Amino acid sequence: MAKYFGGCDVGSTYGKCVILDETGKIVGDATVRSKINPVETANMALSEAISKVEGLNGPEELTYLVGTGYGRNKVPFADENISEISCHAMGVHITDPTITGIIDIGGQDVKGIAVDSDGTVKNFAMNDKCAAGTGKFFEGMARAFELPLDEFCRLSLKAKNVIPITAQCAVFAESEVISLVGEGKPREEIAAGLQVSIAKRCFVMAKKAGTDGKITLTGGCAKNEGLKKAIEQVLRIKVAELPIDPQLMGALGAAEYARQLGM
């Protein structure tokens, strides 16, 4: 009978699940919007990913399951939980072993992670009880611009200039943005200012963690093209592209740990 290994990353805004076979190949994955109850989020993500694997009928049939993310303790049927910091490092490592630095921008925090040659964490830094630079921050800003999130994230790419945003706090930055929009400033330039201010925050996390060499972005905000461009400018690097959805890196790392532990 085939063995399958699961990783379930219960984040504050999205729940992600990856299922690997014995060779480490991804056979199922899912990304679902988080519910208020992390158990419900985990169940939804697991069910959707499992439904994509023929012959797998439920999480109890997984040989080994690892929970990660802020709701890592709440994943039903999990054999173990591992922090998202370790899981992102492993997820990126098995995707591209030449990458040694990660900026993980999740729904409620930002982390800088230095990855060791075996996929474990060499060092890390994370922000503290603050929404600045997180997915929540971008959601708030998109709301202020009255734009869908993906459209807001691309807006800054059209900017010819950058209007600096001084407020780091998500609440005050929103007020500042509303004032600037009210003054009739170009919206794309305000958006560019926001992306640069967050890129600077990411720079601090990456430096605090001691990352160097090849750096990539993970987490939902890795898909934010405007932010990626701003980070490349601020850090003066080329962000390494991942061949797998960067939002899945935590779940992928968790699944790989499940594979290693369950084999």
Added chain:
Amino acid sequence: MKDLKHIHYYEELLEDANNSLVRHARSEGNIAAGYTCYYVPEVLLNLDKAFSIRLRAPRTGSLDISQYYMSSFICGYSRALFERAFEGGYNFIDYWCSSETCQQMNRVVENVHELKLINNEKFGHGIIDAPLKVSEHGLKHYITQIKAEILEPLNKKYGVDISDDSIRKAVKEHNELCAIFEEISELRKDENPRITPREMHILSLVSYACPTSLILPYLKETLEDLRERKADETNRWRARFVVVGSELDDYTFSEIMESCRAYVVADRYCFGTIPGRTRIPLNDDAPALEQVCRYYLDTNMCPRFMSQEKVMQRHEEILKYAKDFKADGIIYEQAKFCDFWGYERLIGPAYIKDKSDIPVMTVDREYVISGSGQLMTRVQAFVESLTLKKKQKERGKK
């Protein structure tokens, strides 16, 4: 493991600064002497009918009032004490013994005094000026300050016996308490210890937050229980850590450590057992007061001391704990806006990394820790950075 004897009672005592043992001591006419800092020798507040209470603010909520009177850039501990005083939570204190060692705490005491926040007609306060360097001159100054700001007021205002005999009696009782902790601390060196970090933190906290004479009999029974206690057959701890840092009176921190299966082998922070729970040696050659003051200056490891020998003493002591207690890592914890530990948190880990290969993590934290998922993630990731690396090495060998 079965519940440790009296542990639930201790938890109850820690729910309120004015706990049942404090109320009992005061009802018998004893004098409650509140203090916050190691610069104020605890044992000198336990003379005769006086008893020491190291001040905490359990169940702290919002700190808006203290923010108005002070600022949001003052450490949470100071603000929580002010807020609690404002709420009337310290009316049981008869004498507040403070020190000019931390300007933030100094402002708390000054505000409490200026605003007449303590509704207790006997209330008084004193603030000592402690030396910045340990020397004979500094010791002389320290003794003079302690006499003027603590002992003489206790004697004149409350009739407390501050004689040499009285000090020696207090030291004897203090050493009984410390002997208990020294024995329990040794148990933490075991590979599979029979006391958990949470339990140790609670024991340490009650020993500071209750009158010594009243908590001592309970702690003796707890020690007896520990002597007989057996650790669980399976060792659940994944890694062992020395925790060093600033004021920490919320045992949620140790619960977070436990939930990550991280064992605290040595606790060198304010309200921890090092150095506050080690016996004070006394001889008959010199006055007890002088010996006590010398001891407190010599063993004080507050980063307020910036002279080179004290800085080196702190770093070397931490390395020594790591070696003696077979620690896998060191965690520096800093209360946000603690000036001295903000500095130490940078230079301490740099020294440790330079002189050893022991991994170090630093964290800053709020006064109230509960609900801090991010702290748990950090601790867990640090534990994993040690344990998963070991596993990966083993996998590599196969």
